[in-house]
Every structure is written in structure tokens, then in C-alpha cells.
Amino acid sequence: MSVARECAGGALAAAMFLAAGAAQATPAESSWMRVNALVGGWTSAGLRIQTGGTFFNPEACAIQDGYFLDPSLPAASLFWSMLLTAQSMGVDVQLTVDGCIYSRPKIIGVALRR
Numbered sequence: 546m547s548v549a550r551e552c553a554g555g556a557l558a559a560a561m562f563l564a565a566g567a568a569q570a571t572p573a574e575s576s577w578m579r580v581n582a583l584v585g586g587w588t589s590a591g592l593r594i595q596t597g598g599t600f601f602n603p604e605a606c607a608i609q610d611g612y613f614l615d616p617s618l619p620a621a622s623l624f625w626s627m628l629l630t631a632q633s634m635g636v637d638v639q640l641t642v643d644g645c646i647y648s649r650p651k652i653i654g655v656a657l658r659r
Contacts, residue, residue: 570644575601577639580632590616606645613649624655631657
């Protein structure tokens with residue numbers, strides 16, 4: 546087997562391992578809480594969300610100063626609007642998180658209630 550084929554095979558195996566690890570994360574819902582702060586990133590169009598209450602971190606992400614909304618998520622604009630509404634109206638939010646992004650819990654869902 547050529548060196549190039551061995552390297553390609555190793556890269557494929559590593560990619561499959563990393564993809565399998567990401568797929569094993571289980572989405573989890575936080576308790577209901579209030580949005581205290583919304584922070585736009587310096588190098589990303591993402592949004593960091595800080596909330597009141599106990600920090601919800603089921604994947605043990607390294608940084609615990611808030612949750613992160615990835616701008617590449619298909620529903621990012623919807624979630625951003627919902628979070629702005631929640632903060633401005635003072636209503637409760639429930640975040641669904643799945644894994645970590647920028648070492649913070651990654652938001653994949655948002656729910657609001659009065």
C-alpha cells in the first residue's frame with residue numbers, strides 16, 4: 546500500500562471517529578430561565594447568551610460564561626429573534642443544547658413562555 550493511501554485511510558478513519566463522537570451527543574433541555582445578556586462576537590456573527598439561575602452544561606463544556614448560538618445553524622436568525630424578544634419582554638426561555646461550540650454549550654433550540 547502506498548504512503549498516500551495509508552495517509553488517506555488514516556484521515557478517513559479519524560474523520561469517521563470524530564463524526565461518530567459528535568453524533569453521540571444527546572440534545573438536552575434546560576430549565577426555564579431569564580436572559581440576562583446577549584453578547585455579539587468579535588470574530589463571529591454568533592451570539593453568546595447569559596442567563597439567570599443554575600448554568601446548564603450537560604456536556605461539561607470548558608467555558609461556563611453562557612451559551613452560544615452558531616450563526617451557521619439554519620434557524621439561527623429565528624432563535625436570535627426569539628432571544629431578543631425574551632430579553633426585551635422579560636419572559637422565560639428554555640434552551641436546547643447539544644455539544645459544545647467555542648467551549649460553550651451549543652444552542653440548537655429555543656422556547657419561550659410567559
